[in-house]
Amino acid sequence: MTTVLGAVRSLVVVVFDGVSLGIMSFAFGVFDMAASFGELRDVDVRLVSGEPDAALSGGGLSCPVPYDLAAIRDADLVIVPNWRSPFENPPEPALAAIRAAHARGARVAGLCSGAFVLAAAGLLDGRPATTHWGMAGLLADLHPKVKVDAGALYVDDGDVLTAGGGASGMDLGLHLIRAMCGADVATRLAKGMVLPPHRQGGQAQYIESPVPNLDDQDPIAETMAWALTKLDTTLPVDDLAQRAHMSRRNYDRRFREITGTAPATWLTHQRVIRAQRLLESTALPVDLIARYCGFSSAAALRPHFRRLVGVAPAAYRETFGSVS
CATH class of the missing domain: 3.40.50.880 (Class I glutamine amidotransferase (GATase) domain)
Known part of the structure; x- marks a missing residue:
């Protein structure tokens, strides 16, 4: 209004x-x-x-x-x-x-x-x-x-x-x-x-999204920590469930209990957070940043970035980028 x-x-x-x-x-x-x-x-x-x-x-x-x-x-x-x-x-x-x-x-x-x-x-x-x-x-x-x-x-x-x-x-x-x-x-x-x-x-676009503090004794938390080191790969949720030695159904349920969201949603959010950091601190092309964050291209990154951050990657870099 x-x-x-x-x-x-x-x-x-x-x-x-x-x-x-x-x-x-x-x-x-x-x-x-x-x-x-x-x-x-x-x-x-x-x-x-x-x-x-x-x-x-x-x-x-x-x-x-x-x-x-x-x-x-x-x-x-x-x-x-x-x-x-x-x-x-x-x-x-x-x-x-x-x-x-x-x-x-x-x-x-x-x-x-x-x-x-x-x-x-x-x-x-x-x-x-x-x-x-x-x-x-x-x-x-x-x-x-x-x-x-x-x-x-x-x-x-x-x-x-x-x-x-x-x-x-x-x-x-x-x-x-x-x-x-x-x-x-x-x-x-x-x-x-x-x-x-x-x-x-x-x-x-201004909200700070720190990496969560995780209890590495919990199998869900262990897979989350591991996933954060693999964000440049495809990472199917079935692979995370297998790594935790759990069925996909139980993994999804326990993941929601810990994080309040679905595994795939959490992964996408973490990929976008990494893209934000790279846009802030590097002069890498957006297409390369997208691939480093597990997206196939800049076009694949853009809708997720805009939905979660509120602006396109290029506009975010223009505002927050520290490398010319």
């Missing part, structure tokens, strides 16, 4: 005590730059304290937040950029103010850990939402009614929006500028900030 914003006259950014100036640059920077470029002339942008005596900090500076929760009363767009701990309940007065603004018709956005504030307010129940990929599992555990999408850069569900970590807040900001001012303005602003108007893929 894409938000179509009416005339936004008041935008508030809700700040809790101790939020860093760096985090605020992701939440507030796009709108501040738009104002400096002569856009958003009629929009009142305010920083609101989500709790008494909240202050921004960073680099030895401590900046008090100028407005209190009363400023949310007339807001058309409310942005929550950060929350200090998913395990701490946000202040109830802030939650009540955000709920009231939403009930009155304001759009509400949570960036990164700010999604936990929206979840605590009950605004994400039954909705798709995202947060930083490293906290997505925790959001799902603490708020099971939320339909968490860990791979999305941002999710626009109409009146409630969420963004992933870091620069995803800027992606959502440009998306909102696009809805407020039009695509031409958003594109000019992105160029002025030396940003892409819309990034390819999602957070999946």
